[in-house]
Amino acid sequence: MGGQEIEQLIRLLGRLPGFGPRSARRVALYLLKEPQTRLAPLAHAMERAGNAIKTCSSCGNLDTIDPCHICSDPLRDQGLICVVETVGDLWALERAGVHRGVYQVLGGTLSPLAGIGPEDLDVAPLFEKLNKGTVREIILALGATVEGATTMHWLMDQLAPYGGVTVSRVAQGVPMGGALDVLDDGTLAAALGARRPA
Amino acid sequence: MGGQEIEQLIRLLGRLPGFGPRSARRVALYLLKEPQTRLAPLAHAMERAGNAIKTCSSCGNLDTIDPCHICSDPLRDQGLICVVETVGDLWALERAGVHRGVYQVLGGTLSPLAGIGPEDLDVAPLFEKLNKGTVREIILALGATVEGATTMHWLMDQLAPYGGVTVSRVAQGVPMGGALDVLDDGTLAAALGARRPA
Ligand SMILES: [Zn+2]
Ligand SMILES: [Zn+2]
Numbered sequence: 001m002g003g004q005e006i007e008q009l010i011r012l013l014g015r016l017p018g019f020g021p022r023s024a025r026r027v028a029l030y031l032l033k034e035p036q037t038r039l040a041p042l043a044h045a046m047e048r049a050g051n052a053i054k055t056c057s058s059c060g061n062l063d064t065i066d067p068c069h070i071c072s073d074p075l076r077d078q079g080l081i082c083v084v085e086t087v088g089d090l091w092a093l094e095r096a097g098v099h100r101g102v103y104q105v106l107g108g109t110l111s112p113l114a115g116i117g118p119e120d121l122d123v124a125p126l127f128e129k130l131n132k133g134t135v136r137e138i139i140l141a142l143g144a145t146v147e148g149a150t151t152m153h154w155l156m157d158q159l160a161p162y163g164g165v166t167v168s169r170v171a172q173g174v175p176m177g178g179a180l181d182v183l184d185d186g187t188l189a190a191a192l193g194a195r196r197p198a
Numbered sequence: 199m200g201g202q203e204i205e206q207l208i209r210l211l212g213r214l215p216g217f218g219p220r221s222a223r224r225v226a227l228y229l230l231k232e233p234q235t236r237l238a239p240l241a242h243a244m245e246r247a248g249n250a251i252k253t254c255s256s257c258g259n260l261d262t263i264d265p266c267h268i269c270s271d272p273l274r275d276q277g278l279i280c281v282v283e284t285v286g287d288l289w290a291l292e293r294a295g296v297h298r299g300v301y302q303v304l305g306g307t308l309s310p311l312a313g314i315g316p317e318d319l320d321v322a323p324l325f326e327k328l329n330k331g332t333v334r335e336i337i338l339a340l341g342a343t344v345e346g347a348t349t350m351h352w353l354m355d356q357l358a359p360y361g362g363v364t365v366s367r368v369a370q371g372v373p374m375g376g377a378l379d380v381l382d383d384g385t386l387a388a389a390l391g392a393r394r395p396a
Binding site: 002003013015017032047048050052053063069091 | 237266
């Protein structure tokens with residue numbers, strides 16, 4: 001519909017997660033009806049966020065500072081590291097406000113079938129900290145999926161040599177087949193509170 | 199989460215139609231994970247579309263040229279005007295490819311309760327064409343809602359003095375309470391094909 005600029009906008013919107021052609025057209029129309037008050041501010045916010053975004057070299061979080069505001073917060077327990085699959089999971093735990101330590105974002109899960117191996121996971125910062133001896137406890141907060149379980153068992157093998165480090169895993173509350181970032185705050189709190197030795 | 203640039207992006211995404219806080223975070227994360235290949239092209243497309251967008255002075259369509267590509271197409275029947283509520287309805291009819299004339303986009307419907315009166319509808323171009331005597335037939339393609347019916351009856355009153363103009367309305371296929379732009383192409387074709395005198 002309309003000129004190529006409009007068609008290109010609809011095409012790119014249609015690639016967003018959760019979008020189809022219909023929702024892409026709907027959002028495009030919504031924005032184009034009020035270019036000055038709807039479209040321009042969003043385009044500007046996207047540009048600003050795109051220019052500001054950094055991946056935290058310490059934990060893998062997305063933030064506008066590196067180290068991120070969690071890793072650089074002196075009130076967070078640097079000796080307590082929660083391992084999550086994605087930045088979305090980290091954000092979910094932060095919204096719930098149930099973790100007072102820091103994080104390690106793996107950026108994925110092991111999946112032999114999909115050809116995703118240990119070298120594809122972002123674990124180097126975690127083992128650097130372990131080798132420095134600054135880690136006291138690790139919480140494995142992975143999804144209750146086949147890939148999450150595979151990843152957890154591989155991690156537990158890697159962590160076994162670090163005898164002085166307590167390793168626990170979130171257990172109660174994570175439904176089978178479920179990802180962490182769809183859970184409500186109470187469920188996340190329960191899952192963390194009821195963690196048990198791995 | 200993260201810096202204010204990220205929070206502002208999530209806030210603006212959350213205002214889009216069909217979005218909640220969760221889908222806003224999901225889309226923000228998707229974009230921010232790949233700023234160069236995902237976020238920048240979309241921001242650029244939005245800027246280009248925002249700079250190019252024009253409201254057609256002849257029919258109310260959103261396009262990058264004025265008159266729009268429909269109004270300026272010599273192969274379209276300028277004497278056959280389909281009246282629709284929104285640009286989304288126009289786009290739906292164009293996708294279905296069932297109308298060979300041109301359009302008038304009202305930009306809304308009459309709603310005494312919401313304080314929307316005739317002066318808020320974009321009908322001036324339609325009556326200019328009627329007064330010039332270039333209109334042969336008008337199809338009222340309004341939604342089967344209370345407001346759509348109110349608008350249709352008001353329009354029919356306004357059109358009554360133009361004795362030589364055939365006025366019809368889409369009938370079969372528009373479900374009660376339904377808007378036009380959710381219908382499949384076949385239903386739209388049937389609704390137009392089975393139009394009857396108003
Ligand atoms: Zn960090
Ligand atoms: Zn036009």
